[in-house]
Amino acid sequence: MRKGFRTDLGWSDVTPKEQWLNRRQLMAGVGALVTAPPVLAQGAAAPGRYSTDEPPTALEDIAGYNNFYEFGYDKEDPARLAQGLTVDPWSVVIDGLVDRPGTYALDDLLSGVTLEERIYRFRCVEAWSMVVPWVGFELGALLGRVGVQPGARYVAFETLLRPGEMPGQQGGMIEWPYREGLRLDEAMHPLTLLATGIYDEPMPKQNGAPIRLVVPWKYGFKSIKSIVRISLVTDRPQTTWNMLQPNEYGFYSNVNPQVDHPRWSQASERRVGGGLLAPRIDTLMFNGYADEVASLYAGMDLTRDF
Ligand code: MTE
Numbered sequence: 001m002r003k004g005f006r007t008d009l010g011w012s013d014v015t016p017k018e019q020w021l022n023r024r025q026l027m028a029g030v031g032a033l034v035t036a037p038p039v040l041a042q043g044a045a046a047p048g049r050y051s052t053d054e055p056p057t058a059l060e061d062i063a064g065y066n067n068f069y070e071f072g073y074d075k076e077d078p079a080r081l082a083q084g085l086t087v088d089p090w091s092v093v094i095d096g097l098v099d100r101p102g103t104y105a106l107d108d109l110l111s112g113v114t115l116e117e118r119i120y121r122f123r124c125v126e127a128w129s130m131v132v133p134w135v136g137f138e139l140g141a142l143l144g145r146v147g148v149q150p151g152a153r154y155v156a157f158e159t160l161l162r163p164g165e166m167p168g169q170q171g172g173m174i175e176w177p178y179r180e181g182l183r184l185d186e187a188m189h190p191l192t193l194l195a196t197g198i199y200d201e202p203m204p205k206q207n208g209a210p211i212r213l214v215v216p217w218k219y220g221f222k223s224i225k226s227i228v229r230i231s232l233v234t235d236r237p238q239t240t241w242n243m244l245q246p247n248e249y250g251f252y253s254n255v256n257p258q259v260d261h262p263r264w265s266q267a268s269e270r271r272v273g274g275g276l277l278a279p280r281i282d283t284l285m286f287n288g289y290a291d292e293v294a295s296l297y298a299g300m301d302l303t304r305d306f
Contacts, residue, residue: 061130192214208226
């Protein structure tokens with residue numbers, strides 16, 4: 001994939017469709033996604049090219065200290081209140097500018113997909129961070145399978161709307177469902193994951209079961225949980241925090257130690273699980289992924305277009 005600042009990315013700019021289709025898909029023919037169970041990559045536990053070798057945060061911290069406002073505002077609420085969420089059956093609508101739009105059962109979406117472990121730093125705009133061993137696959141692979149059409153420039157995501165099981169959706173300041181979005185080249189970047197698990201286990205409900213986005217160079221709120229809709233669109237989509245407070249939460253929301261949030265300095269961060277006496281650590285530009293992603297934003301003023 002070509003890197004560089006482009007807002008006019010179209011089909012010809014992303015990897016050719018043929019490279020994404022495996023042999024089985026070709027035999028199954030256009031119009032069908034394959035129906036084989038997901039495969040956990042051999043040696044998935046070994047950190048790959050994109051994984052950090054920093055020690056992962058303990059599972060009880062990753063699954064016990066959460067932001068998932070559909071289940072309340074306190075960090076402990078999601079672990080307690082998300083357990084009643086029905087995650088099976090689950091389907092994802094893929095629509096907009098795609099060759100094969102449809103409502104895909106999660107099993108079909110995952111069929112034939114090779115899941116791999118990616119150990120990523122995860123940095124919340126509230127200035128805490130974790131190191132999370134996600135299990136997932138590249139969003140770009142899925143977009144390749146459904147066929148991105150010319151004219152698509154952004155990808156919009158939506159979380160499940162189910163107030164009966166998500167008590168936070170019965171009120172509050174957020175206009176539900178939770179929404180997020182990426183530019184197409186950000187969505188196609190190999191670091192961008194759809195994750196279905198943590199620590200080789202299915203995704204805990206409080207972390208966004210059964211399938212969520214992970215964009216490790218952006219603040220955590222971009223990594224939308226429990227996704228039910230993925231839309232390929234022309235115009236920049238509306239996103240939850242940007243709709244609420246556009247001056248505080250930009251569309252891009254790339255981790256940037258030089259651009260403070262009105263309530264949180266972004267210069268440093270606290271590693272969750274490090275203990276009260278652990279020193280704060282310096283926050284890195286793009287959360288330490290600058291080598292991989294800085295070229296996506298070449299020519300942009302990241303203090304203005306944040
Ligand atoms: N997705 C949905 N649907 N609802 C949310 O409230 N919170 C976001 C993001 N994704 C959120 C969401 C925020 S603010 C953060 S920091 C991360 O999820 C937290 O992910 P974690 O709980 O797995 O650490």
